[in-house]
Structure formats: C-alpha cells, structure tokens
Amino acid sequence: RRTGKKQGELLVEMGILSAGNLRYGLETQLRRKLFDIFTWPEGRFQFKEGKPKQDPGLKLETSSPDLIAGALLEIGDFEAARKGLEMFQGRYVQAKADLADTLALQPDDEHAFLSLDGSRTAQEIVESAEPAKRDELALLLHALVSAGAVNLPKEACDPKPLPPAPEDHASSEEIGRAHV
Numbered sequence: 001r002r003t004g005k006k007q008g009e010l011l012v013e014m015g016i017l018s019a020g021n022l023r024y025g026l027e028t029q030l031r032r033k034l035f036d037i038f039t040w041p042e043g044r045f046q047f048k049e050g051k052p053k054q055d056p057g058l059k060l061e062t063s064s065p066d067l068i069a070g071a072l073l074e075i076g077d078f079e080a081a082r083k084g085l086e087m088f089q090g091r092y093v094q095a096k097a098d099l100a101d102t103l104a105l106q107p108d109d110e111h112a113f114l115s116l117d118g119s120r121t122a123q124e125i126v127e128s129a130e131p132a133k134r135d136e137l138a139l140l141l142h143a144l145v146s147a148g149a150v151n152l153p154k155e156a157c158d159p160k161p162l163p164p165a166p167e168d169h170a171s172s173e174e175i176g177r178a179h180v
Contacts, residue, residue, distance in 0.1 A: 035071040063102040065147040070104060072143035078135040081142035085122055088145060091152040093125060094118030099149045107166035109140055116150060118157030 003010070008026065011017040062070070072081070095116040105113060120128070122141055129137045144150045 031071075034067070035074060038068075038071045038075055039077070062104070063099075065099055065149050066103050069143040069147040069149060072146055073109075073139065076139060078139055081135070081139040084142045084146065085126075085138055088152055089123040090121055091154065092118045092120065092156050093122050093141065093145075094151040094153060094157060095144075096149055096151060103147070103149060111163060111166050112137070112140060113144060113149070114163045116144075117160040118151065118153055119159040120156075122152075 005013075008017065008022045012019050012022055093116045095113050097114060100110065100114060103110070103113065116125070122145075125141065126134050126138050141150075145152065
C-alpha cells in the first residue's frame with residue numbers, strides 16, 4: 001500500500017517471480033474467471049461494443065470461437081452438454097473447416113471436428129461412438145455448436161473421405177465416420 005504498486009509488480013522487482021511467470025499466472029487467472037461465466041445456470045449477457053475505459057494491460061490472444069469452445073471443453077460439464085445438444089439432435093453437423101486453425105483443439109478433437117461433413121446428425125454421431133466416449137463426444141459437439149464452429153443444415157450432405165487420424169491416436173477413427 002505504501003508504494004502504490006501492484007503485488008505482482010513488487011514480486012518481480014524483488015526477484016521472487018519472473019515477469020513471464022507473472023504474466024502466465026495473470027492470464028490463467030483471467031481465463032478461469034472468464035470461463036466461470038459458462039458455468040452459470042441462468043442469467044443474461046450483453047456485449048457492448050466500444051473501447052474499454054481502462055487498458056487492463058492483459059489480453060487473451062485467442063479467437064472468440066476458440067475461447068467459447070475452450071471454456072466449455074475445460075469446464076467439462078457433460079450434463080449441460082447433453083442438454084445443450086437436445087435441440088440439435090436431428091440436425092446434421094458440418095465443420096466450418098476454415099476455423100480449424102483458430103481452434104486450439106487436441107489432435108483427436110481436431111480429427112473429430114474435421115470429420116464432421118454434414119452427413120450425420122448430432123444424435124447419430126454421439127450414438128455411433130462407443131458408450132465410454134459418448135459424453136466426451138457430446139461435450140465436443142456442444143462446444144463446437146456453441147462456438148459457431150459448425151453449420152447445422154436440416155438436410156444431409158454427401159459423405160466425404162475421412163481425414164487421416166492423428167499419429168498415435170488411431171482410436172479417434174471411431175469418432176469419425178463409423179456409419180451405423
């Protein structure tokens with residue numbers, strides 16, 4: 001209080017914490033607080049365009065679709081994912097492939113994302129996975145739908161060839177196109 005400096009700033013000056021570690025910690029804290037919004041069972045959200053009144057000095061270097069998908073995947077609320085997908089069960093799921101580079105997905109999830117060619121409904125995709133993987137797949141689909149990373153046509157598209165599975169992740173093929 002005496003110096004008017006922030007706690008992190010003092011820790012860096014004292015050599016207890018590096019500037020990089022401080023920034024990492026603050027970014028992690030920001031992500032967690034932001035992700036907390038996605039756990040609210042109800043509420044209203046409003047985005048107001050414009051410049052912030054203050055420069056927070058910290059920015060998340062991510063796209064909106066990545067932020068939303070990442071938050072929902074990290075939170076991992078399977079029940080909310082199943083409920084969120086209910087209204088889309090009969091819709092076909094088609095990846096917006098141009099977003100693949102903006103989504104920071106794990107290799108298996110990226111493979112599953114790129115396998116969404118619009119030839120199967122959300123329900124068919126989830127039910128075609130082995131039972132132990134269905135919750136995770138529903139969570140991924142919910143995250144992608146919420147992030148606007150997929151189209152949801154009412155009519156089926158022609159199936160496309162399955163992209164190659166990531167190395168050492170051959171089991172992700174079950175998420176691909178195991179047509180029933």
